[in-house]
Amino acid sequence: MPQGRTIDYGTLMHRAMRGLIHDVLAQVAEEGLPGNHHFFITFDTQHPDVELADWLSDRYPNEMTIVLQHWFKDLEATAEGFSVTLNFGDSPEPLYVPYDAIKTFVDPSVEFGLRFETQASTHHAAPEPEPEPSPREERRGEPRGQAEIVSLDKFRK
Template identity: 65%
Template structure:
């Protein structure tokens, strides 16, 4: 039986762990300096807890901002709860890490995006289908690895 390392799932776990660590620090010390978060999450996730009127208004996904006004941040192993201000109406919400689609801190140009399983599967299928005119030349010299600097992707 073949066994493959599921790098995509492992990366998502690590990224969610990073979010948990960041939020745990904010829970203890508050938001430092100009840091603030835009968190987009799937409102249909079975463990999300939001007010009915928010679920009606955002039936698929919602983006919340943690910046100037938030209260009662409690960070757990599987998710976090926080009270946010929606049009002068404080509302408690609970967001499991598995429901998070994006986590962005624009103050330092940092962001994480989680691909849905069906998006990853479609990408994998596209990568598996290599047209014959793009196939590798067996006579061409081969290198063992291509090294790409991440600095070229930074703004």
């Protein structure tokens, strides 16, 4: 390898983790959610390729967390993102979320989670906050251990 070049582990990790999300969602689209698995997906509503109803983008101007658990339909995972229809107060709404817009992906049933650091957030001087408790801990107050969060900013310059 020529001097001065480096391996961009951050980009490689982002690609691999987004591929993992694609594979999981594609499997769920085909076979349904197995067992107690369910997902909390937080994404950047300002991402240029996100598609959601105007009233949802007005209500969630920066980020939004969706839950894939009891009721969802038309889940489709493509190479670039996923689309799904969710129910918001008896109003079914279709969404499209590119993988690049995802900030966190958590499956609390197995205490697994991924956190993606955006380029903009890596330029802030504020220290990285401690990982948040899994959604199960927040809902039920039962100590269940932390979700495994993979923070990719460690791999960036």
